[in-house]
Amino acid sequence: MNLLRQQEIDLSESMVFGIAGGLSFIYWRTKQMPTPFVGGRIKPDTLSANLADALNLRLSVHETSSVKRAREQLLEELESGTVVGLKLDRYFLDYSTDDFRFAAHYVACVGRDDADRFALVETQPLGLQWATSESLTTARNARGPMSSRNRAFTLARQKGGLPDLGEAARKGIKMAAETILNPPITNFGHKGMHKVADLMPGWLDDLESPAVSLREISTIMEDAGTGGGLFRAMWADFLAETAELTGTGEFREVSDAYREVSKKWTEVAGLLDHAGAASSPDSLHDASKLVHEAADEEQRLMGRLLELSS
Known part of the structure; x- marks a missing residue:
């Protein structure tokens, strides 16, 4: 939502979810999973791609196995004033109270302060939260079902404007x-x-x-x-x-x-x-x-x- 608002696109969360064809159902369990996964949407990465296609936006995705490069890319985008979507496991963030692992959680990173903490816009009711650099690095680099390699993404308008x-x-x-x-x-x-x-x-x-x-x-x-x-x-x-x-x-x-x-x-x-x-x-x-x-x-x-x- 915050990435869209930066592009002056104001849609409800429900509309964003719907135009991306977000509803689905998945049951998944492997031998390495003590708990089955029961989900109700399409893969989060697919959701972002579908949304960009639906609204004629350019989706730029960065993934890397290097935590150093992941940090550098994030800082470059923030310094240019760009809101960045991050995929991570919230369990590792210092403000988290989650008692389970889930490596396909998304937040919007909107800034960094002088103490090297990062401002993250969370799902309701958490809202804006601050995470230390160390906890954010661990959360972004976490492995598990549906995880990615320090995935970050941005959205930008393209010629042609928004569709009907x-x-x-x-x-x-x-x-x-x-x-x-x-x-x-x-x-x-x-x-x-x-x-x-x-x-x-x-x-x-x-x-x-x-x-x-x-x-x-x-x-x-x-x-x-x-x-x-x-x-x-x-x-x-x-x-x-x-x-x-x-x-x-x-x-x-x-x-x-x-x-x-x-x-x-x-x-x-x-x-x-x-x-x-x-x-x-x-x-x-x-x-x-x-x-x-x-x-x-x-x-x-x-x-x-x-x-x-x-």
Whole structure:
């Protein structure tokens, strides 16, 4: 958002998310992962690229294995007055209270003070925070699922100006609908939802530390910048804005339906947290049932959105 505002582009977070085709679903777990990852958006790097394409902006990306070069590049951009997007693991930042690792968190770096601290604009409600150079270096260089090599990026306007926002919104809807409806593998989209629903009842036995893992999954689904309901509430807001932009009332109808879907995902997150805290298999079975219901509803709603956006 801060990178866009520097280019005098003032859009809501929901609109940014939507025109980038941000909604998705992913279930991922490898042998090295004690906790499965359950996510509700496309890959963060893809989100940035899609946004730049949608708004006719130039996206400049820097990645390096050298922490020294990463710092030099960041300082060069800040000294020129440019706001820089950074990908990192917030767990390592000195102001963080996170008790889990996630190496695909994004912040905007807007400055540095004389004490070599960096000003970072965080997700709500954290807002503006200051991080020491040492903690920022560690956070940017962290490894893990979906991590990058000290990734930083900037946005700039190009010739031709901004496209029609209503048309951009339709394209974003179409991208997201195709992502949900036609996943490349069964870990993604509506198939991934059914897959994770089938796995949930066994998590108390399957996970190394169910109490820790289930709380982590719940937090990532509901509180880790998702806007609630695994990004579905944000998607509903975007569809409502699109209805106003395009004058297509059907988008508002789907928005209302997606708001109900988001409530299911919020309830799922609460059930997972309770299942871990109370070792409750009943809560996992209830969560599983809700996810199957949400998957069927999202498949139906995305089919309708594909018709409306084509």
